[in-house]
Amino acid sequence: MSKETDNILTIENLKTYFQVGKVKGKTVHVRAVDGVSLSIKKGEVMGLVGESGSGKSTLAYTVMGMYPPTEGKITFKGEDISAGSSRRPLDVKKDMQIVFQDPGSSLNPHQNIKQILELPLKVHGIVKKEEMEKRVTQILRTVELSPAYMYKTPGSMGGGERQMISIARALATDPSFVILDEPTSALDVSIQAKIINMLLRLQEKNNLTYLFITHDLSLMRNIATRVAIMYLGKICEMASTHEFFETPYHPYTKMLLSSIPVVSVEEEKLRPEKVTSTGEIPSPTNIPTGCSFHLRCPNKMDLCTYDDPVMTEVTPGHYVRCHLYNKEEAGDAV
Numbered sequence: 215m216s217k218e219t220d221n222i223l224t225i226e227n228l229k230t231y232f233q234v235g236k237v238k239g240k241t242v243h244v245r246a247v248d249g250v251s252l253s254i255k256k257g258e259v260m261g262l263v264g265e266s267g268s269g270k271s272t273l274a275y276t277v278m279g280m281y282p283p284t285e286g287k288i289t290f291k292g293e294d295i296s297a298g299s300s301r302r303p304l305d306v307k308k309d310m311q312i313v314f315q316d317p318g319s320s321l322n323p324h325q326n327i328k329q330i331l332e333l334p335l336k337v338h339g340i341v342k343k344e345e346m347e348k349r350v351t352q353i354l355r356t357v358e359l360s361p362a363y364m365y366k367t368p369g370s371m372g373g374g375e376r377q378m379i380s381i382a383r384a385l386a387t388d389p390s391f392v393i394l395d396e397p398t399s400a401l402d403v404s405i406q407a408k409i410i411n412m413l414l415r416l417q418e419k420n421n422l423t424y425l426f427i428t429h430d431l432s433l434m435r436n437i438a439t440r441v442a443i444m445y446l447g448k449i450c451e452m453a454s455t456h457e458f459f460e461t462p463y464h465p466y467t468k469m470l471l472s473s474i475p476v477v478s479v480e481e482e483k484l485r486p487e488k489v490t491s492t493g494e495i496p497s498p499t500n501i502p503t504g505c506s507f508h509l510r511c512p513n514k515m516d517l518c519t520y521d522d523p524v525m526t527e528v529t530p531g532h533y534v535r536c537h538l539y540n541k542e543e544a545g546d547a548v
Contacts, residue, residue, distance in 0.1 A: 222448035248447030261438030311384035317376035374405035
C-alpha cells in the first residue's frame with residue numbers, strides 16, 4: 215500500500231447501515247456500506263464500479279458527510295472527518311465537493327445560474343461582493359460555457375449543459391478532491407464524451423483527485439488510475455487499471471468484464487472467459503452468510519457459504535476478497 219502521506223483520503227472499515235423496520239422483534243437494517251477500506255492517492259482518478267444497489271452512492275454520501283457512518287473512520291488530508299457534515303470545519307467542506315448523477319434534481323430550478331454559482335462563493339467567503347460576477351464568469355469559462363449562461367435557469371438548458379453547471383458549482387471553491395457520482399450516465403453518448411474529456415483536462419490542469427463512481431467498466435479503462443469493484447456493500451477487488459483489465463481475479467469481476475460489449479476482434483481477445491452467474495443479487499436487508507457472492511458464484515466452495523473472506527494482496531497493489539486466493543483450503547481451485 216502507499217504511504218499515508220501519499221493519500222488524500224483514507225477510509226477504514228466504513229459501515230453505513232439504515233434501519234428499515236422490525237421483523238419478529240428484531241431490528242432490520244440495510245447494510246448499504248459494510249466494512250469498506252479504501253485509500254485514494256493525491257492526483258489520481260479512483261474508479262468505483264458496481265451494479266445498482268451495490269452501495270457506491272451511499273459510500274460517496276458518507277464520505278461527504280451527508281450520511282453519518284455507523285462505524286469506521288474517514289481521514290481527509292490527515293484529519294479525521296468521520297463526524298457528519300455539520301461538525302466538519304468549513305475548510306474541509308470547501309476542499310471536498312461532489313457532482314451528482316442528476317443535475318435536474320441537484321440544481322435549484324427557481325434560481326438562475328449566477329445565483330447557483332454565487333452560493334458556494336458566499337458560504338466560503340471566497341470573493342468580495344463586487345467581484346462576484348467576474349468570478350462567476352471565470353467559473354463558466356472553466357467548464358467551456360459562455361457568460362451568457364449566467365442569467366439562464368436550469369429548466370431552460372439541456373442535460374449536458376446542466377451537468378456542466380453542476381461541475382462548475384463543484385469547482386467554484388477550488389477543491390482538491392471531487393466525487394463524481396455517475397456524472398454522465400443520464401446523458402447522450404456524444405455529450406458524455408465531451409464532459410469526460412473536460413473533466414480529465416480540469417483534473418490535470420488543477421491537480422484534482424477524483425473518486426469516479428460508475429457502472430460502466432468500459433469508461434474506467436480509459437480514465438481511471440485504479441479501479442475498485444463493489445458488491446453488496448463491500449469491495450471485492452481493487453487494482454491498477456492495467457492490472458485490473460489484464461488479470462482479473464474475482465469471479466464477480468470476471469463476470470462483469472466478460473459482459474462488456476465489444477466491437478472488434480482485438481477487444482474480444484482482451485475479454486476474460488465468459489463467467490455465468492446464477493440467481494439474482496440478494497437483498498441488502500438479508501445478505502447471505504459467508505461470501506456475499508456465493509449464491510451466484512460458479513466457483514463456490516463449501517467454505518464460501520459460512521466464512522466471509524478478507525481482502526488479500528495477491529500481487530503488489532492488486533487486492534481481492536475471495537477464498538480462491540486467500541485460503542489454503544482452496545487448493546488447486548485457482
